[in-house]
Structure formats: structure tokens, C-alpha cells
Amino acid sequence: MKKVLSVLAVAAMLCLVGSVSRAQDSANGEKTFKAKCAVCHGADAAGKPAMKSPSIKGKSAEDIQKAISTSPKHANLKSLTPAEVKDLAAYLATLK
Numbered sequence: 858m859k860k861v862l863s864v865l866a867v868a869a870m871l872c873l874v875g876s877v878s879r880a881q882d883s884a885n886g887e888k889t890f891k892a893k894c895a896v897c898h899g900a901d902a903a904g905k906p907a908m909k910s911p912s913i914k915g916k917s918a919e920d921i922q923k924a925i926s927t928s929p930k931h932a933n934l935k936s937l938t939p940a941e942v943k944d945l946a947a948y949l950a951t952l953k
Contacts, residue, residue: 886948889941893934902952914953918946 890902897910904912913921922942925931937945 882944882947883951884948885941886944886946889937889945890948893937894945897930902949913949916946916949918943921946921949 894902894913897905897908898913899905899910902912902914904910922939925934925937925942
């Protein structure tokens with residue numbers, strides 16, 4: 858019985874650590890978004906049609922990296938690290 862409880866306790870701790878980590882990723886991504894993306898894509902990431910900036914809500918890290926690396930409009934973002942792109946995607950995934 859003690860062994861089962863120990864295993865459950867460890868599993869619960871891992872879940873908690875994972876959710877705290879995702880929250881931190883999202884918080885870091887929000888900072889990056891506000892500093893580098895919101896001007897063109899809007900405060901809610903819904904895009905700005907007048908600027909021909911698309912919605913980026915819910916985009917994956919892969920989609921974001923592709924857009925950054927292929928679009929001349931994103932030249933100032935090429936310095937983002939893979940971790941920053943991942944954090945940005947974590948934040949965009951929270952937007953509905």
C-alpha cells in the first residue's frame with residue numbers, strides 16, 4: 858500500500874511540475890508577444906486586416922518558426938531562440 862501511495866505522490870508531483878513549467882513558458886511567451894508581435898498582429902493576436910497581418914492565435918511553434926524564417930516582414934524576429942519561439946507558441950495556444 859505504501860508503495861502505491863508513493864508512486865501516486867510522485868506522479869502527482871510530476872504533473873504539478875509540468876503545469877507550472879507550462880505556465881512559465883506561457884508567461885515568457887506573453888512578454889515576447891507583447892514586445893515583438895502585438896503591434897502588427899493585435900493585442901489579442903486576432904490579426905489586423907488593414908495591415909494584412911493574419912491571426913496567429915493557436916499557432917504551433919513550427920508554424921511560428923516557419924513564418925519567422927520565410928517572411929521578410931519578420932526579419933527583426935530572426936534573433937528569437939527556439940526556446941522563445943516555443944514559449945511564444947505556448948502563449949498563443951492559451952488565446953481563444
